[in-house]
Amino acid sequence: MYLVKVYVTYKESILDPKGEAVKKAVHQMGYETIESVRIGKYFEIVVNDNDSAKVEAMIDEVSDKLLANVTMETYRYEIEEA
């Protein structure tokens, strides 16, 4: 059993208006030192398979086609024993 943590974030060139809105709110809290906020997605996926190579290949495909929109986003993941 594996626990896979997938992080999906916008590519650097992509505008993130939601992140900008959060940054404004943080400034309203009084923290002017925060220069940038960008929002991403985090997935926790439990896989019932002991072949780590197979799992990685599967997560790559799932991330490429579903979890991330590769036009705008990139992804990375960590695998650990569940």
Place this chain on the structure above:
Amino acid sequence: MKFAVIVFPGSNCDLDLFEAVHTVLGEEAEYVDYRETNLDAFDAILVPGGFSYGDYLRCGAIARFAPVMETVVEKAKQGVPVFGTCNGFQILTEAGLLPGALQRNEGLHFRCKPQRLVVENNETIFTNQYQKNEEIVLPIAHAEGSYYCDEATLAELEANHQIVFRYADGENPNGSLNNIAGIVNKEGNVLGMMPHPERAVESILGFTDGLRLFQSMAQSFVNAK
């Protein structure tokens, strides 16, 4: 001519599409459930606006994997006309039938208003009833309509005249790259746009510029026979 109006869980502009092509235009049309995999009976496929799968994960990201979409992609590759509006446009980009992606509107606001557009390419099967560079007004209603693609793709779209509709100069409602409101694929049989022509087919609704898009499709069908 027989139109298929695909219906996903959460689609809500399917009725408007059906009304536009069937009641107003007078063509045959049928609602097609997202689980249906046979589209042989249809001459054109319409992908509606709305909130398919609740916009979960990303708009259109999950609809792309509905059983019917495999057939839609196949049919598109065979040259069958496919038209998507709003969420339909988002689904077509997620499915890879059109390049690029639709992002959250630049100002974050949901834009719901009459929008001035320019018909840049009137030589497609969807726009042959419009004049070149004609200015039209169609309603928009979206929060994720900002069109994005990388530089290479943008250059290709411009060079191939794949940009069919642009927001009128100075009136870009969502931050779309190069004011792009609607694009067609290289082969010219798949169109996606953010505005709603299906809501612009009767004067009682205040807009009529959308009817000619569906008339173009019907005319192209007749011409092709």
